[in-house]
Structure formats: C-alpha cells, structure tokens
Amino acid sequence: MAKVKIAVIPGDGIGKEVIPEGIRALEAAGRKFGVEYEWTEFDWSCETYHKTGRMMPEDGIEQLKQFDAIYLGAVGYPGVPDHISLWGLLLPIRREFEQYVNLRPVRLFEGVPCPLAGKKPGDIDFYVVRENVEGEYSSVGGIQYEGTEHEVVSQQAIFTRRGTDRILRYAFDLAQSRPKKHLSSATKSNGIYHSMPWWDSRVEEMAKQYPEINVDQYHIDILTANFVRMPEHFDVVVGSNLFGDILSDLGPGCTGTIAIAPSANINPEKNFPSMFEPVHGSAPDIAGKGIANPLGTIWAGAMMMQHLGYDNIHDSLMEAMETVLRDAKALTGDMGGSATTIELGKAVEDAI
Amino acid sequence: MAKVKIAVIPGDGIGKEVIPEGIRALEAAGRKFGVEYEWTEFDWSCETYHKTGRMMPEDGIEQLKQFDAIYLGAVGYPGVPDHISLWGLLLPIRREFEQYVNLRPVRLFEGVPCPLAGKKPGDIDFYVVRENVEGEYSSVGGIQYEGTEHEVVSQQAIFTRRGTDRILRYAFDLAQSRPKKHLSSATKSNGIYHSMPWWDSRVEEMAKQYPEINVDQYHIDILTANFVRMPEHFDVVVGSNLFGDILSDLGPGCTGTIAIAPSANINPEKNFPSMFEPVHGSAPDIAGKGIANPLGTIWAGAMMMQHLGYDNIHDSLMEAMETVLRDAKALTGDMGGSATTIELGKAVEDAI
Numbered sequence: 001m002a003k004v005k006i007a008v009i010p011g012d013g014i015g016k017e018v019i020p021e022g023i024r025a026l027e028a029a030g031r032k033f034g035v036e037y038e039w040t041e042f043d044w045s046c047e048t049y050h051k052t053g054r055m056m057p058e059d060g061i062e063q064l065k066q067f068d069a070i071y072l073g074a075v076g077y078p079g080v081p082d083h084i085s086l087w088g089l090l091l092p093i094r095r096e097f098e099q100y101v102n103l104r105p106v107r108l109f110e111g112v113p114c115p116l117a118g119k120k121p122g123d124i125d126f127y128v129v130r131e132n133v134e135g136e137y138s139s140v141g142g143i144q145y146e147g148t149e150h151e152v153v154s155q156q157a158i159f160t161r162r163g164t165d166r167i168l169r170y171a172f173d174l175a176q177s178r179p180k181k182h183l184s185s186a187t188k189s190n191g192i193y194h195s196m197p198w199w200d201s202r203v204e205e206m207a208k209q210y211p212e213i214n215v216d217q218y219h220i221d222i223l224t225a226n227f228v229r230m231p232e233h234f235d236v237v238v239g240s241n242l243f244g245d246i247l248s249d250l251g252p253g254c255t256g257t258i259a260i261a262p263s264a265n266i267n268p269e270k271n272f273p274s275m276f277e278p279v280h281g282s283a284p285d286i287a288g289k290g291i292a293n294p295l296g297t298i299w300a301g302a303m304m305m306q307h308l309g310y311d312n313i314h315d316s317l318m319e320a321m322e323t324v325l326r327d328a329k330a331l332t333g334d335m336g337g338s339a340t341t342i343e344l345g346k347a348v349e350d351a352i
Numbered sequence: 353m354a355k356v357k358i359a360v361i362p363g364d365g366i367g368k369e370v371i372p373e374g375i376r377a378l379e380a381a382g383r384k385f386g387v388e389y390e391w392t393e394f395d396w397s398c399e400t401y402h403k404t405g406r407m408m409p410e411d412g413i414e415q416l417k418q419f420d421a422i423y424l425g426a427v428g429y430p431g432v433p434d435h436i437s438l439w440g441l442l443l444p445i446r447r448e449f450e451q452y453v454n455l456r457p458v459r460l461f462e463g464v465p466c467p468l469a470g471k472k473p474g475d476i477d478f479y480v481v482r483e484n485v486e487g488e489y490s491s492v493g494g495i496q497y498e499g500t501e502h503e504v505v506s507q508q509a510i511f512t513r514r515g516t517d518r519i520l521r522y523a524f525d526l527a528q529s530r531p532k533k534h535l536s537s538a539t540k541s542n543g544i545y546h547s548m549p550w551w552d553s554r555v556e557e558m559a560k561q562y563p564e565i566n567v568d569q570y571h572i573d574i575l576t577a578n579f580v581r582m583p584e585h586f587d588v589v590v591g592s593n594l595f596g597d598i599l600s601d602l603g604p605g606c607t608g609t610i611a612i613a614p615s616a617n618i619n620p621e622k623n624f625p626s627m628f629e630p631v632h633g634s635a636p637d638i639a640g641k642g643i644a645n646p647l648g649t650i651w652a653g654a655m656m657m658q659h660l661g662y663d664n665i666h667d668s669l670m671e672a673m674e675t676v677l678r679d680a681k682a683l684t685g686d687m688g689g690s691a692t693t694i695e696l697g698k699a700v701e702d703a704i
C-alpha cells in the first residue's frame with residue numbers, strides 16, 4: 001500500500017481546529033483509493049515562541065526535510081508581532097525549501113453566493129501564480145535616524161533573473177496546459193522604476209518561447225479593478241510576491257471563497273517538500289469556538305495529493321467539497337449555515 | 353470678478369478630448385457664480401518627447417509655478433515606455449510641487465450599474481488617501497550583472513517620517529471631519545519587513561492624537577478582498593503610494609466608476625499649485641474617436657475648484673454630473689450609452 005509521510009503544523013488559533021478536518025477528509029479518500037498516511041505533528045506556533053523565544057527549533061527545517069509534504073494550518077497570534085511569527089516559520093519554510101511557486105485557484109462554486117453581480121458557476125475559473133520567495137518580501141533594508149523625526153526607512157525588493165524566469169516558466173507551462181492558453185502578467189512598470197520594467201522584459205522574453213499563449217500585461221492598479229469588472233477574462237495570472245499575494249486574496253474575495261481558498265507552496269522540482277495551507281489566517285476572533293470553516297484546509301489537502309501524484313484523491317476531495325457546498329446542509333456560519341467545524345468536516349467525509 | 357489661473361496639460365490620447373469638456377463645464381459653472389478663468393495650455397506629451405527628447409522643457413516646473421492649479425488630461429502613449437513618460441512629467445510635478453496627498457473619492461451613483469451584487473447608491477461613499485511622492489515609487493535601485501543570467505535587480509522603497517506623518521495627518525483630519533470618523537490603514541507588515549511594521553507604528557502614534565477616530569488596519573491582501581466583500585465598511589482609507597494606487601483603482605472598480613474617477617494631487621499647504629486629473633489613462637485604443645467619457649475630468653475639475661475655495665462651483669458641477677448620470681440620456685459607450693464626448697460634456701453644461 002502506498003504510504004505518504006506528511007508533516008503537520010496546525011499552528012495557531014483556528015489552524016488547530018481546521019487541520020483535523022483536513023486529515024479526516026484525506027483519510028477518508030485514502031481508504032477509498034488505498035493510500036495510507038503517516039502524520040507527524042509539530043506544535044510550532046506562537047505559543048512555542050512565548051516558551052522558547054523561537055517559532056520553531058533551530059533544526060526545524062532539517063526536521064521537515066524527510067517528509068513528502070507539509071500540511072499547515074495558520075500561523076500568527078496577537079501578542080507576537082506578525083513579522084516575527086511569519087519570518088520565524090512560514091517564510092523560512094517557503095524559502096529554504098525553494099517553494100518558489102505559490103499556486104492559488106480562484107473558482108466560483110455552485111452554492112457559494114458571489115459578491116459580484118450576475119456571475120454564475122463556471123464564469124470564474126482561473127489560477128493566480130505567485131512568486132513565493134523573493135521580490136518585495138525582503139528583509140534587506142533598515143531605518144536611519146531611528147526614533148527621531150528624521151527617520152528614513154529603506155525597504156528593498158530584490159528580483160533575480162533565476163527567480164523571475166522560473167516562476168514565469170511555471171506560469172507559462174500552466175497556461176499552455178489549459179484550454180484558453182491565456183496568461184496575464186501583473187506589473188507596475190509605470191511607477192516602480194527598476195524592478196517592474198525589468199519584470200516586463202522577462203515576460204516578453206519568455207513569451208517568445210510560448211507562441212501559442214495569448215499574453216497580456218496589466219498594471220496592478222487596473223488589474224485589481226479588472227478582477228471585479230471582468231473576472232471571466234482571466235485564465236492564469238502571474239505576479240511578484242506582493243502582487244501575487246494581493247491578487248490571490250482579491251480573486252477569492254470576488255468569488256466568495258476567501259474563507260475556503262487554498263494555497264499551495266510548491267517546489268516544482270521536488271527537491272524539497274512542498275507546503276499546503278488554507279489562505280485564511282489564525283482568526284483569533286473565532287478561535288476556540290469550533291466554528292471555523294475547514295474547507296480551505298480540505299481543498300489545500302486536495303492540492304497536496306495532486307502534487308504528490310494522487311489525482312484520484314484530489315478529484316474525490318474536490319467532488320465531495322462541491323457536493324457539500326451545493327447541498328448547503330452542513331455549512332459553517334461564515335457561509336450562512338450553522339454547522340460546526342467538525343460537522344462540516346464529517347459532511348465532506350460522508351460525501352467521499 | 354474672481355479670476356483663477358489654470359495651467360492646462362491635455363497630454364496624450366483621450367486626454368486631449370476630455371479636457372475641453374472639463375473646461376466647458378467649469379466655464380458654465382463660472383458664469384453662474386461669477387468666477388473667471390485664465391486657461392494656459394501646455395502641449396507637453398509623448399509627441400513632445402518624440403520631437404525634443406523630453407516630456408516637458410527643462411524649466412517646465414518653473415513655468416507651472418505661477419498658476420493656481422494644474423488641470424491634466426492623461427500622459428503616456430505607445431512608443432514611449434511608461435516609466436519614461438511618467439517619470440518625465442506626471443511624477444516630477446507631483447514631487448516638485450509637494451503634492452503629497454492623492455485624494456480619490458469612491459462613490460456609488462444613481463444610474464451607474466454597480467458590479468457588486470445588492471448595493472445601492474449611498475451604500476458606498478469613501479475616500480482613498482494615498483501618499484503621493486515617496487514610498488514604493490522610487491528610482492533608487494538598479495541592476496547588477498545586467499543582461500546576464502545572473503541579473504539581480506534591486507528596487508528600493510523609501511519612507512520618511514516626515515512624509516508618512518504628513519499623509520497620515522491629512523487622512524486623520526479628513527476622517528475627523530466626517531460623520532463616521534473611521535480610518536482604515538493599509539499595511540503589509542507581516543510580509544514586508546522594514547517599512548510596513550514601521551508604517552503601522554506611525555499610524556498608532558498618530559491615532560493617539562485623534563481619540564475620537566475609530567482606527568483599523570488591514571493587510572493589503574485582505575483589504576482588497578474587503579473592498580469587494582464589505583465596501584460599506586470604509587470611510588477614509590489611507591495607504592502608501594503603491595497601496596493607495598491599487599486601492600484607488602479597485603475602489604472605483606467596485607462602484608462602476610473607474611472611467612469617471614477623479615484624482616486630486618494636493619499640496620495642502622498651498623505652497624505650490626495642486627494638480628487635478630481623471631484616473632483613467634490616455635486610452636490609445638479609443639483615442640481620436642471622440643467617444644471618451646469626460647466625466648472623470650469634470651469631476652476632477654470640481655475637486656480643483658473645491659481646493660481653490662469655490663465650494664459652490666464644486667457642488668454645482670457634482671449636482672450636474674449626478675443629474676446627467678441619473679437621466680442616462682447622454683452617456684458615452686463605456687456606460688452603455690451612445691453619446692459622444694462632446695454631447696456628454698454639453699449635457700453637463702446644460703444641467704449646470
């Protein structure tokens with residue numbers, strides 16, 4: 001029997017509540033298709049930080065290396081500044097494991113009310129491909145004259161050709177594999193002087209190798225407006241770390257799926273484990289109440305299995321999720337229902 | 353009779369078509385309220401660049417200094433890279449005249465179809481206050497190993513305490529003047545290591561001086577989703593140059609007003625002329641056809657007169673605009689009508 005070894009990091013807040021439901025769904029699909037899992041849980045979180053001064057042990061990355069994939073709930077909690085919790089756990093994992101692709105699907109489902117007027121399921125179905133390890137998320141920089149009225153803060157963004165070309169290649173390959181063969185690149189070359197005109201030139205260069213793909217470029221300002229105005233237009237949207245981050249929250253915001261959107265942090269070469277997580281955060285306001293929506297985690301689990309080559313498990317989870325959304329009998333409060341996290345998780349299990 | 357001296361820069365593409373309609377509307381309101389204008393036109397544009405190698409003459413800024421305000425159409429045209437046309441005209445004017453506030457209203461009008469489901473006029477009515485001269489729009493940086501596969505691009509963002517505090521003060525003052533007294537700050541302190549945690553700390557510091565104002569902060573990713581999910585929530589939204597740019601396109605994107613949104617580049621101290629322009633660009637695809645929508649330019653003109661102390665002219669232009677939108681008899685193609693630029697301009701004139 002095939003066996004997959006998964007490192008599980010529930011993290012903080014509702015992370016701890018949704019991960020068990022993700023595991024429940026994966027186990028159910030595993031039973032169906034003869035796949036066994038070995039789950040190894042790591043309690044790394046803001047609590048760990050309070051106890052030890054670190055989000056994860058010094059050899060944390062080393063410990064994770066032996067797994068096939070990492071399944072993460074959510075990281076961050078009041079009392080620990082975000083840039084500490086994130087730069088102490090999530091971001092180093094993305095970086096050290098060269099998970100340079102952040103892949104986020106945007107889909108309008110039957111049963112999920114769409115905030116945009118006049119759209120129906122099928123109208124919106126695209127991917128945001130986000131560069132996940134360099135660019136604007138950079139710790140290079142600092143503060144001069146700190147604490148005085150003359151403070152000057154310098155924040156650097158660093159783009160490399162290697163880093164840019166490999167994310168573009170991934171995005172072009174993905175576009176090539178889809179019927180529409182359409183790629184949109186997010187830029188801001190009219191305002192951001194060095195990095196963005198250069199980004200555009202890399203897109204143009206890469207486009208030459210994919211003559212079948214219809215490529216367009218939008219400045220990030222109008223691109224966000226276009227997500228609202230004409231979401232049907234998009235197929236694969238590629239952006240830098242920051243632009244991709246924005247677009248991959250806005251996209252699900254436009255389909256009413258922000259609470260259930262997944263995020264796949266992928267190392268395409270499979271040199272290192274990839275990491276799968278829901279897009280939502282630790283949601284301190286509802287943590288501990290058992291009412292968090294586990295579908296983002298389940299969807300992330302589906303993407304994890306697809307990455308590991310188990311398309312059957314992916315498809316089975318997605319179908320179960322679609323059924324549960326359509327039936328609307330066991331939805332959590334954020335979707336207008338009154339089910340608990342566990343009830344919704346069990347509904348997905350039943351549907352599998 | 354009061355006389356205002358306006359520098360007019362129609363610029364490129366549809367800029368040349370919409371500016372005359374702005375002037376028409378301003379003239380009509382001027383006649384009504386006894387205000388005379390002196391219009392001085394500057395033909396600075398991408399054409400100028402082709403002829404002279406510069407977007408504006410070397411003493412361009414000097415020439416503009418003597419005016420009460422600057423009225424701009426749109427800058428940029430295929431054939432001249434954006435970062436050249438913008439950094440050669442629009443951006444230096446913003447910077448040299450310390451127009452550090454970019455103020456952009458987001459409103460849902462009667463007669464304008466809203467892309468969001470279930471919203472009605474009055475539901476959405478807020479301002480985006482954007483830092484307009486520093487931050488992410490920076491020419492500091494460059495390319496190492498240029499042209500080789502080892503290329504590294506460094507793009508710096510520079511924030512100063514002076515620059516940040518003054519935009520925050522403007523935003524807090526604006527929030528203080530409004531019934532809801534609510535300010536939202538855009539951040540990304542969980543990903544962008546130096547500038548954004550520092551930005552947050554400046555917001556907290558400023559908030560202490562405005563105890564009546566209800567302040568919240570959102571990371572830019574979820575903030576864009578929230579513009580779609582709950583636009584009613586917002587009153588005054590303040591953001592850095594880049595975040596403000598994004599939000600002030602997305603906001604009008606959510607109200608169906610992207611084609612008619614105005615942009616006020618304000619030097620609040622009135623040490624220098626301020627500049628008023630529509631948000632839309634030069635729109636090469638429809639330029640020369642006489643079908644561009646002039647309402648953004650007219651709305652920008654209204655903001656210009658308000659800045660110069662003529663609230664009566666501002667109000668009269670806004671009422672005329674609202675009437676024309678509600679009547680929907682003379683709208684341009686982008687709003688589902690079949691009027692020309694001039695016909696829509698004349699309809700506003702008649703309504704005044």
Ligand SMILES: CC(C)[C@H](C(=O)O)[C@@H](O)C(=O)O
Nearest residue numbers: 190191221438442597615631
């Ligand atoms: C043209 C461009 C440089 C400009 C900006 O980003 O400032 C425009 O998008 C705007 O918002 O006025």
Ligand SMILES: CC(C)[C@H](C(=O)O)[C@@H](O)C(=O)O
Nearest residue numbers: 086090245263279542543573
């Ligand atoms: C928590 C934060 C650092 C993270 C990011 O911006 O990458 C999150 O928003 C995400 O998108 O996964």
